[in-house]
Amino acid sequence: MMIKSITVLVLFFISVVIGTDVPTQVHIALAGSDKEGNPSTVAISWNTVNRTLTSTVKYGLKSAAVSRSYTSQSTGKCSSYYETFNHHVVLDTLLPSTTYYYVVGDDRAGWSSEFSFKSAPLSSEVRGNFTFAVFSDLGLVNGVPTSNYVKSISDDIVLVLHGGDVGYADDSFLHAGCVTSFCYEQTFDNYMITNEPWTSKIPYMVAPGNHEADCHDPACLMDRQRRHKLSNFTAYNGRFRMPSEESQGVMNMFYSFNYANMHIISLDTETDYPGAPEETRYVLPCGGFGDQLTWLENDLIKANSERQLRPWILAQGHHPMYTDGSVNTALQAAVEDLFFKYGVDIYFAGHEHSYERDYPVYQGVVEKQDSANFYANPQATTHLLIGGAGNDEMHNIQTPKDPALKWLGRDTDPSPKQKPMTPVSGGDSWTVVTDQGDHVGVGKVTVLDDSHLVFEYVRTITDGGEVYDSFTL
DSSP: HHHHHHHHHHHHHHHHHHTTTTTEEEEEEEEEEOOOOOOOOOEEEEEEEEEEEEEEEESSSSSSHHHSSSSSEEEEEESSSSSSSEEEEEEEOOOOEEEEEEEEEETTTTEEEOOEEEEEOOOTTOSSSSEEEEEOEETTTTTTHHHHHHTTTTTTTTTTEEOOOOGGGGGGGGBBBBBTTTTTTHHHHHHHHHHHHHHTTTTTTEEEOOGGOOOOOOHHHHHHHHHHHHHHHHHHHHHHOOTTHTOOBBBBBBEEEEEETEEEOOOOOSSSSSOOSSBBBBSSOOOOOHHHHHHHHHHHHHHHHHHOOOOOOEEEOOSSSETEEEEEEIIIIIIHHHHHHHHOHHHHHHESSSSEOOOOEHHHHHOSSTTTTTOOOOOSSSEEOOOBBOTTTTTTTTOOEEEEEEOOOOOOOOTTOOEEEEEEETTTGEEEEOEEEOEEEEEEEEOOSSSEEEEEEEEOTTTTTTTEEEEEE
């Protein structure tokens, strides 16, 4: 009887432990590449408290509620950079433009609820009539309007580009209840859980920002293990799986991918070019990921060789090159000539918590247009700053009154090099429209065809969103 009681107790303990391994924070990204450069599959990622025996995705063309089973299964990798475990599974080659249903997890530890996504189309078959969202600087605190807005349009968009500052976990020590506690990982977890309704169904393509660099709250800086494990973009690189392997990039720092008639480049504006703001240090040492500029030119050469198939070349990065009458001279010196030489159409940026639309500009010289709302085949790159998606450094946002989301205050980032902007005489000549004053907004890009796209800047604080600015390129 004693042996039987012990056995029951052990089994109960195992079930409790296993219960903590239910997958959370599910998100997907484009992955794979067929012989024509189309993304041929997706990477599916999630988090568990403990290591599981396998990292498995079961998927198929029908919901298990209908078919009672899935027809395919893929396994992947599990790793831990701190305490919990991140899982990344790249599915086998998928049919293009097809809806798949899936669950993630492990037979022993348990499975997630069912999610779905639609695979990418073939570039040769889709030449327009699709929309994607783009923004930067979205946090857990003050991010509710944008998170809800993206969820509300998730059936109508095919991608989300997030150009850095993902969740603002490094500001967590200034959140209510976290001043004397270690909340860095918890904040990142809660950000991903909050946005799971859309990150689980739309490819969520992220770039690094300064807020991904390290954990610099007192609980980290005073703990040697945390300083080591949570520095140099470790959490950011551990949690996501971007298509750097497919594009010869590095980790989640810089990479590229194709979608329909677009080629999209995601840059690391924090490190790996001369004068980069975190090339050697943010609060803790940073950098050393690779030769980004050589990679960028090679990527652009290849993209231009395929321009008949994918005429749009777009880029995202965290730091802006042009904003508020000033120029980021280090970033300009690093990439602007490449943008111009190889015809990058739009550069999306953030970091400054506002919106700004510029005329096409090169070396500070504006390429004037006949209309402020129609750019006719410009040779120079159009710069769009979309850095006010909602975060804890935007003090005047009106959000739902949640006492757990109080902000205790920070006026500047801790790095003295975070604003390497040089004022330029007459620099405001490239600015067309701005939206400042802690309004919350995102960009929406609708590609109409091979030669026309429409950009809209949408304030998300209003239910359903309010279009504040738009133009056609």
